[in-house]
Amino acid sequence: MSITVKPMLEHGCLVAVIKRCRSLRELKTIHGHMVRNGLTQDFFLTSKLIESSAISLTGHVDYAHRIFYWTHHPNLFMWNTIIRGYSLSDSSATAISLYRDMHASGLYANSFTVGFVLKACCRLLRLDEGKEIHSQVIKMGLDSETPVTNGLMRLYVSCGSTDSARILFDEMDDRDAGSWNVMISGYAQNGGPREALALFREMQLENVEIDGFTLASVVGACGHLGALDLGKWVHSYIDRKGVKVDVVLGTSLVDMYAKCGSLDDAHRVFQKMSERDVMAWSTMIGAFAIHGHGEKALEVFAGMKRARVIPNCVTFTSVLCACSHSGLVEEGFQNFNSMCSEYGIAPQIEHYGCMVDLFCRAGLISQAHALIKNMPIEPNVVLWRTLLGACKTHGYKELGEHISKEILRLEPHSGQNYVLVSNVYASLGKWSDVGKIRRLMKRKQARKEHGWSSIEVNFTVHEFVMGDDSHPETEEIYEMLDQMGRRLKQEGYASTTNDVLHDIDEEEKEHALGLHSERLAIAYGLLRTPEGSPIRIVKNLRVCRDCHSVTKLISGIYKRDITIRDRIRFHHFRGGKCSCNDYCPNHFVRTICIAFVHVLGIGYRYSKLKPMLKIKRGERIKVHYRGKLTDGTVFDSSFERGDRIEFELWQWTLDKLLNKGLLGMCVGEKRKFKIIAKLGYGAHGSPPTISGGATLIFDKTTGGKNEL
DSSP states (O other): OOOOOOSSOOHHHHHHHHHHOOSHHHHHHHHHHHHHTTOTTOHHHHHHHHHHHHHSTTSOHHHHHHHHHTSSSOOHHHHHHHHHHHHTSSOHHHHHHHHHHHHHTTOOOOHHHHHHHHHHHHHHTOHHHHHHHHHHHHHHTOTTSHHHHHHHHHHHHHTTOHHHHHHHHHHOSSOOHHHHHHHHHHHHHTTOHHHHHHHHHHHHHTTOOOOHHHHHHHHHHHHHHTOHHHHHHHHHHHHHTTOOOOHHHHHHHHHHHHHTTOHHHHHHHHHHOSOOOHHHHHHHHHHHHHTTOHHHHHHHHHHHHHTTOOOOHHHHHHHHHHHHHHTOHHHHHHHHHHHHHHHOOOOOHHHHHHHHHHHHHTTOHHHHHHHHHHOSSOOOHHHHHHHHHHHHHHTOHHHHHHHHHHHHHHOTTOHHHHHHHHHHHHHTTOHHHHHHHHHHHHHTTOOOOOOEEEEEETTEEEEEETTOOOSTTHHHHHHHHHHHHHHHHHTTOOOOGGGOOSSOOHHHHHHHHHTOHHHHHHHHHHHHSOTTOOEEEEESSOOOHHHHHHHHHHHHHTTOOEEEEOSSOEEEEETTEETTTTOOTTSOOOOOOOOOSOTTSOOOOOOOOOOEEEEOTTSEEEEEOOSEEOTTOEEEEEOOTTOOOOOOOOHHHHHHHHHTTEEEEEEOSSSEEEEEEOOOOOGGGOOOOEESOOEEEEETTTSOOEEO
């Protein structure tokens, strides 16, 4: 639509034309007409022109600012309009500057002005400016107005100051639904799920209208706590009240069920969603990822692409996380490269973090280290922590000590870092260094994060810490712990004390392991849940190796399905087995891995290998390499009909293989296995190669003798 302005339009007609404008060009035409006909001093017309340019989708806030600048003595509506326009734009800081200019001009703000400038402070997380505005609000007598208080509360919770927001909330005489929503969502987003649920119950008692936004926050709080029963009750409440499950609420339900360990329910909600945006797809991919179902996550990702939904940064974080948790090195590398090559998304720190974790879990420590050193953005301490944990697991002592110093340099006041570095020295038996680190930690006043585990029983979440004796049923819990210990010993359990990194004797170490928070939570679950029912535990730290082994045994002894959600992933225990296939921080990863020449490059190639495979029934299997192994070579050979071999590759065997130039191997589909070469660079920049002639021998009957 184009607008042709006649020599002189009537006042009302001109207002209508401004409202009909569909582009900035048309607005400029109207503005020119007003200038030529001396109408710029008509405050009503100028206000409408500024409003249309600053707020409408067809306008431009900078052009509105030009009109505003040339207006003599702009009125309050004009100030509010231009401040509002900037608060909604990428230049929110200008809204704060304009508010200061308005205040300096002697014009008093009203509740609308304050609401707009507080929105700008929220977007920029400017807590100091927000506090300054708060004091002005009190002086102007606007603190009793509900919209203003809601805006202040929103600012405080956005900046993580929930206590300040709660003070305002408690002092309010007239709360509306928005007041409750701000406070509930603030708690849910700032690590206060219990407070969020308590407020939700209070909100129901006050008969305040509950909308989809409130329920999305409550569902999120249930997910954070792992409170599945309560989450299901909220879901049934949504159905009973006929609340429309839009894409936001639906995505929240998917996330809640996934975090509570009910992956089937999460997938069921996802499939029922009539509309799925990029966040819904990303959440479902992430759900499969944290449960260790990498292949399913990649299937959902493929479905997302078929639905022509364009993935974003969050999507690729979920995809790479899925590859990492399932040991899908090849798929992870492909998707990492496709971010930039297919979608034009530059990898961010979280994507590099997933790749480092992927390489570390697969035992590719050198590749992970090279990635960190060569990445185009500054690595953060999380990446170095991941690599340090892998160095500890795989015995890279010198590299581990170097990384320890780098971590303490980057974050000298984080207690978590001192604990991690201390544990590395303790695992090496360097107790004098452990003492130095702990003294340094005390001098820096760095606080250690305490571990806890929680369990939901009858809609109540019970939380335990190590050696906890504060629970009302402590005596019964410890009696159950003793019973568990006796039955474990009957099953031949012997504690793994390597994870107790203190210079104490073995008996004290065993006692310390027996009081870990997840064991207390499991004991309470065995006491207070029906026989045969599942037990779900949420833990804020990673589960240790010994507790992982104990939980496997308990699931078989007591015939219970036990789910533990730790800091990294879900562990589903059933019948003495775990869904993670025994991948714990100190376990060897039995995963097929491929060595890449250029970690940051794109592409790799396969080379066909012609092996000579000799199999004699009841004897050893001999595999001879012929020719050369090049980058990405995978040996994949089936046994003869009727033959079957199964074995596990233990840590000491892996070390032998690494020393002989092999990266590792693992059992494939029953009668297949794969061997992957660890490659070095060839001379003068030629492709990396390993000469043939190496022989890998496995004992067919015991799987115990391994020679190279």
